[in-house]
Amino acid sequence: MKKIGFLSFGHWANHPAYKTRTASDTLLQSIDLAVAAENIGLDGAYFRVHHFAAQLASPFPLLAAIGAKTSRIEIGTGVIDMRYENPMYMVEDAGAADLISGGRLQLGISRGSPEQVIDGWRYFGYEHAVGENDADMGRKKALEFLDKLNGVGFAEPNPYPMFPNPPGLLRLEPHSEGLRERIWWGAASNATAVWAAENGMHLQSSTLKYDESGKPFHVQQAEQIRLYKDAWKKAGHQREPRVSVSRSIFAIVTDQDRYYFGQQAKASDSFGYIESDKRAIFGKSYAAEPNKLIEELARDEAIQEADTLLLTIPNTLGVDYNVHVLSSILQHVAPGLGWR
Template sequence: MKKLGFLSFGHWSPSPHSGTRSAADTLLQSIDLAVAAEELGADGAYFRVHHFARQLASPFPLLAAVGAKTSRIEIGTGVIDMRYENPFYMAEDAGSADLIAGGRLQLGLSRGSPEQVVDGWRHFGFQPAPGESDADMGRRHAEVLLELLKGEGFAQPNPRPMFPNPPGLLRLEPHSKGLRERIWWGSASDATAIWAAQQGMNLQSSTLKADETGEPFHVQQARQIRAYREAWKDAGHARTPRVSVSRSIFALVNDQDRAYFGRGDGADQVGVIDNMRAVFGRSYAAEPDRLVEQLRADEAIAEADTLLLTVPNQLGVAYNAHVIESILKHVAPALGWRGGPAAGPEAKAA
């Protein structure tokens, strides 16, 4: 069994061809899609975070709203750029959102990706320490957050407080027990995956990877996941870690699917991003039987326990719900990811 969720980048555009023409459209449709995905039997609703862009940016209001509207589905990010984050304020926001969701938050973090502006984190009041890169700063912010999420007291109480204090040093509130074990790190290299394991974080293997061997994306990604799990074992953590990968996967089951995505198979792409040679994973789009065979050959999907389907959010809630249901109904059972067809409206009508 494999957990299946969706990952939305939350784009909007004033174009008449877009189903999300404003930030309000994207936010409200994100909530509606999470509700629909839960009804279909999906396991997760995840959202990308980008600053200075017409995309989802501040995740916690959205996560809290999704948490209040759903009851079962995991709610997460993929990922929050920690170069921009005050870990103290973030610990309070995350604790609040997790409590509203009843402990379903799966918080994905990273050191960040290429930006819309030059050194955007400086506008948020952050700058690397002497001798530190911006990536180092992001990882340092993450380490502080992890420590705060343990819920241990660290602040000296005021001897004359406005309200009575519990005994001892004070921690940030609200504290959500267990959230520390539901933190994920988005990694594009073997080295940062190993670092994430050492820190006791779950792994979100990125939609791109540093091209470290010249092999196909899914082969390098599978090797990264195995290195992560070995580092986790060496670190001596008691619990079993989780690993997710993200893919664009479309089962072509009707004419609309074929019109949107039936232009032939994708292929890995190689490019340079942030001065790093990177390999980008392919998209999958095929008739269900052929799609099953293609996905069966993807080594990284086989290694992961969670698969996030990247959805074209500007095509609207109904179509994206169809994309998710098509995978749950026509693909997942054949690969052993599900015991049977999805229980959503389309499945019931079949």
Template sequence: MKKIGFLSFGHWTPSPQSQTRSAGDTLLQSIDLAVAAEQLGADGAYFRVHHFARQLASPFPLLAAVGAKTSRIETGTAVIDMRYENPFYMAEDAGAADLIAGGRLQLGISRGSPEQVIDGWRHFGYTPMEGESDADMGRRHTEVLLDLLRGEGFAQPNPRPMFPNPPGLLRLEPYSEGLRERIWWGAGSNATAVWAAKLGMNLQSSTLKDDESGLPFHVQQADQIRAYREAWKEAGHTREPRVSVSRSIFALVNDLDRAYFGSSGKDSDKVGFIDEKTRAIFGRSYAAEPDVLIEELVKDEAIAAADTLLLTVPNQLGVDYNAHVIESILTHVAPALGWR
């Protein structure tokens, strides 16, 4: 059975047409949508992280709140930009959020995406070392985080501590058992997917990736997943890895759906440049009547190859409509494709 969750970018704007006109609206509605999605039977509530934008940014207060308000649904990110992160502080935050959720945190991380400002990570106090790119710095932060999440002691205790210490070197607290195995890497290329596999991270593949072959997006993404799984096997990891893909999918079941997304039904892949050097391919959106949607989705090789599907939701349309979007997929589409 395929796990199905939602992914919210957490936009807000003061426009009268938006249901999220402030950061507070977005945060509180994100919690409400996670609760609603759990009640509908969805498997995951995931949130994007962008800095210097009117979008969700610091994820751990939100993840902790969602974890406290729900009991079953996975809660996670897709993705946190590791160029901005202090891996020591992050390990503590992640451990706390995971314990609040009872071990349901699925933490998606990556080297990040195009930014709102120039070199935003510099404002957070981080600078690449000599000969290192900002992407290298993000991967270095990641490797430190992964080491910390193993829970091994590394810090020499003070001989005169304020509180009694356990014997030996000290680790960061709170420590959450098993979180290390629930770290996902958002890979934009086949090479970074292979790197993630070698380090024992799960794979998140979004709605865009480097255009490495000129083939349709879903075919390139399926190739990336195969390369990842081959590298995982070669690395000798003993557990089964998880793989998620993200899609914009809308089942048109009423007039409001058709008004919002009826014109998106003929969408196709797009190719462009996300910076001066990187040619990227952007996956199409799906919007159609359920029977047509089923015929289209069965041809998507990457969805077939993944164990988890994240539905990107238009969060500014409000909790009720987004719950309807999720319910429509779970009810009218997923069973016919064998996902439920």
């Protein structure tokens, strides 16, 4: 068995072919898609977070709304850029959304990805300390977020408060028990995957990572996952780690599928640069008839290593078509791979 969820970038544009012409369209359709995904038996609804772009940005109102309208499906992010976050306020937002959902949040966080603007986090009022870079700042904020999620009091109470205080130091409220154990780290390198394990976070590995060996993408990603699992074991955590990988997978079962994705499959990995100086490898996308998909996916080592698969979706094509895309994987592909 493997958990299967969708991952939406949440694009919108005033384009005649798009079902999502506005931010409102995207937000409301994201809620509808999560509800429909739960109804067809999908395990997770995950959303990207990008700032200064016509894409989803502020995750917690959306996660809370989905939590209020669903009852079973996991709700998550992939990923929140911690460089832009106030960890204290984020603890409150995350706690509230998790309580509304009944403890179903699976929050993916990270130091962030290439941005739409130069050092966009500066516009949010943040600067890194002397001797640090923005990646250091993101990881430091992540550790503070994790620490405050534990629910241990740290703030000195006012002797003359508006309302009576409980004894001792005060914690942030609302506190959601167990949320600390449902935080994931988006790692682009082997080293940060190990760091995530050491700090008790689950691992999210996307469709790209730093090229650290020249091997095929799925092989490098599988090696990253194994390093993560080894580090988790060495750290002595008393719970099981989880690992997700993201893939673009489309089962061609109708003429419409063939029209949209018949030429979309990438036969091989591709290479590029992140932040101008870091060589990255990008995994191929899959688009084929179900039997061929089953054969190809069975050879993907990283998918085999992961317990959770996130299917990237074309959210601009609307709720109905994306339900079809997800249903096709559940019905025609997952059983042949032993995932269902």
